[in-house]
Amino acid sequence: MAKIKIDSKRCKACNLCIVFCPFGHIKKGHSLNKVGYKPVVFLEKKGKACTGCCACAIICPEAAIEVYK
Ligand code: SF4
Numbered sequence: 884m885a886k887i888k889i890d891s892k893r894c895k896a897c898n899l900c901i902v903f904c905p906f907g908h909i910k911k912g913h914s915l916n917k918v919g920y921k922p923v924v925f926l927e928k929k930g931k932a933c934t935g936c937c938a939c940a941i942i943c944p945e946a947a948i949e950v951y952k
């Protein structure tokens with residue numbers, strides 16, 4: 884099963900990955916990082932596993948997402 888890792892220090896909360904994940908596995912976060920952004924979080928929806936499609940990682944302008952397959 885694939886999964887992603889989001890680097891909360893690099894994330895600038897632009898939310899592009901939220902828009903581009905075809906399954907809605909990435910959500911807005913609520914905790915501030917050291918530079919004042921609220922990094923997104925990976926929350927896999929029940930019944931729709933992350934496919935490791937890499938759309939989130941490719942679109943991220945901060946290269947903050949790693950995909951593991
Ligand atoms: S790898 Fe694909 S399915 Fe998995 S979280 Fe990223 S965009 Fe969504």
Ligand code: SF4
Nearest residue numbers: 894895897898900943
């Ligand atoms: S695309 Fe990258 S910088 Fe933008 S919210 Fe997602 S992880 Fe953060």
